[in-house]
Amino acid sequence: MAKANATRPPTRIQREKTEAILAAALDVFSAQGFRGATLDEIARAAQLSKPNLLYYFPSKEAVHHALLTRLLDTWLDPLRQLDPDGDPLTELRAYIQRKLEMSRDYPRESRLFANEILQGAPRIGDQIQDTLKQLVDEKAAILRAWSDAGRIAPVDPHHLIFSIWATTQHYADFEVQVRGILGASEDGYFHDAAQFLAQLYTSGLTPKG
Amino acid sequence: MAKANATRPPTRIQREKTEAILAAALDVFSAQGFRGATLDEIARAAQLSKPNLLYYFPSKEAVHHALLTRLLDTWLDPLRQLDPDGDPLTELRAYIQRKLEMSRDYPRESRLFANEILQGAPRIGDQIQDTLKQLVDEKAAILRAWSDAGRIAPVDPHHLIFSIWATTQHYADFEVQVRGILGASEDGYFHDAAQFLAQLYTSGLTPKG
DNA sequence: CTGTTGTTTGACCAAGCGGTCAAATCCCAC
DNA sequence: GTGGGATTTGACCGCTTGGTCAAACAACAG
The missing domain is CATH 1.10.357.10 (Tetracycline Repressor, domain 2)
Structure with missing residues (x-):
């Protein structure tokens, strides 16, 4: 598992995909609100499959929270x-x-x-x-x-x-x-x-x- | 069917229930947005079953539209x-x-x-x-x-x-x-x-x- | 080349969604 | 009181949702 060891520095792919997800999430969340947004839509906008998105963030809420605090x-x-x-x-x-x-x-x-x-x-x-x-x-x-x-x-x-x-x-x-x-x-x-x-x-x- | 004949004046129950639905819908839609709101939640707030709510309005969109225009x-x-x-x-x-x-x-x-x-x-x-x-x-x-x-x-x-x-x-x-x-x-x-x-x-x- | 770790995905699940329908019940004019 | 329309509801449907999982695949250090 990638995220299990929190001390290890993020790989190139982790940085890229995390960024892509947050960019896509900004698009979708800002247009639909939290409950109106779907993981499928965010994943599609980020050009990922939904399980792949959930490999980088543990839940929909986590994506939203990361976006807001950032x-x-x-x-x-x-x-x-x-x-x-x-x-x-x-x-x-x-x-x-x-x-x-x-x-x-x-x-x-x-x-x-x-x-x-x-x-x-x-x-x-x-x-x-x-x-x-x-x-x-x-x-x-x-x-x-x-x-x-x-x-x-x-x-x-x-x-x-x-x-x-x-x-x-x-x-x-x-x-x-x-x-x-x-x-x-x-x-x-x-x-x-x-x-x-x-x-x-x-x-x-x-x-x- | 009650609503089939549009020329007939609304009954007492129709007026009351329609009012109750719109009041409940205002609560829910204003707090959750359109996509975030659910018919179950509106129906519960109006103390109706969901099929009963859909007896007075043909769809979720119709409730929302009626509320906005009103x-x-x-x-x-x-x-x-x-x-x-x-x-x-x-x-x-x-x-x-x-x-x-x-x-x-x-x-x-x-x-x-x-x-x-x-x-x-x-x-x-x-x-x-x-x-x-x-x-x-x-x-x-x-x-x-x-x-x-x-x-x-x-x-x-x-x-x-x-x-x-x-x-x-x-x-x-x-x-x-x-x-x-x-x-x-x-x-x-x-x-x-x-x-x-x-x-x-x-x-x-x-x-x- | 090889093994380990990191990454990706198709299939799947339970829950919740908007909406339908036939049957049951209620209301009220007569 | 009763008949016919108005109202209510439980069961159900097809679809989407957030999320899981095992298996497949890619990347990269040795």
């Missing part, structure tokens, strides 16, 4: 980059821009998380309570400090973060709706979205002189 | 109420408030739609392209007129609507995450959210003097 770090990177020593409005605009680019460049990842949260986060609830809450509280403290110092308008920092998440991720999670309303052909709506959000948050957060 | 009108009501003759900022604040109250009072409906859109709206795509787009374009024209007249700041009206949807529905669709970050006990966060959003959009949309 992507959580990437997903939180934009927030992590928020610099307490930078100019507040510049930092926030940059954060919004980064998040919007994530929605544009990694919509499947966004929908993967959205699916999981929507259904009550039954398979990632712990990590939300731990990693995520800790990071958000830390960054909220920075926002509060800026707010208290009069460098941005006085706002609830948690709800500010929520609103940035919501407005940016909307373009990935509700892409079908956005395209349906703006017209399927129009492809450059991310530029308009960026401009709108930059303006909204700039005007909305500039402290009153 | 709720779409309710869901779009807040936007429909946007009054072109009112004061722009007052109208927008009222719209945001109504949408936020929808998220607070009807989170299952919000998640039902979110699930459907997230997965590409395969069962409601037509109605988005028709009813929804028409309403949004109509209201966007009002916003554009306000914007052109200098009564609100110059913003892209479609993206303004998207941002209001996103920020308000976030509290229903991502409820687990919100509660996980704010602390499960705290229950009055809708008040804080309302205040935050009112301030953001008031400052963000007030035209520059």
Whole structure:
């Protein structure tokens, strides 16, 4: 058995196949949700037989879990980059821009998380309570400090973060709706979205002189 | 057969059972998505046997479709109420408030739609392209007129609507995450959210003097 | 070349799925 | 009360699901 000895380094084939499986799983899970996805579909997308897939991961749940934990770090990177020593409005605009680019460049990842949260986060609830809450509280403290110092308008920092998440991720999670309303052909709506959000948050957060 | 003659008015039992099924289906579909939901689970929640449920609806898809079309009108009501003759900022604040109250009072409906859109709206795509787009374009024209007249700041009206949807529905669709970050006990966060959003959009949309 | 380990697969299984059907039961107007 | 339509259900069907297993096959070190 390959996986029995955990200390042995992964072979080339193990690395390649594991990667292919996770890539295929991202496609399927993000489009169908956990319960809607099937191992057959993931295996087919990864060009493997189902028993072969289960040779690399012990269960469907294991594939899903590996995918989520692997992507959580990437997903939180934009927030992590928020610099307490930078100019507040510049930092926030940059954060919004980064998040919007994530929605544009990694919509499947966004929908993967959205699916999981929507259904009550039954398979990632712990990590939300731990990693995520800790990071958000830390960054909220920075926002509060800026707010208290009069460098941005006085706002609830948690709800500010929520609103940035919501407005940016909307373009990935509700892409079908956005395209349906703006017209399927129009492809450059991310530029308009960026401009709108930059303006909204700039005007909305500039402290009153 | 009961349903064979479509012209006959529904009996008391038909009204009651149909209602019970749709109520149960809302619970299950909003929590599990279409593919994740099962007829057995819906039937159990409605206190019916599965064949009995299928006596009132011809298929799982029919239950889902009936639920979506029945709720779409309710869901779009807040936007429909946007009054072109009112004061722009007052109208927008009222719209945001109504949408936020929808998220607070009807989170299952919000998640039902979110699930459907997230997965590409395969069962409601037509109605988005028709009813929804028409309403949004109509209201966007009002916003554009306000914007052109200098009564609100110059913003892209479609993206303004998207941002209001996103920020308000976030509290229903991502409820687990919100509660996980704010602390499960705290229950009055809708008040804080309302205040935050009112301030953001008031400052963000007030035209520059 | 050879043996050992790593990899792949076809056949299979129990459980659950959406849906059907005939028979039983219920409801209510007459 | 009773007859006929409305309602309910247990048994069942074909199919898909996640997962198992033994056997076959490939890779690679010696």
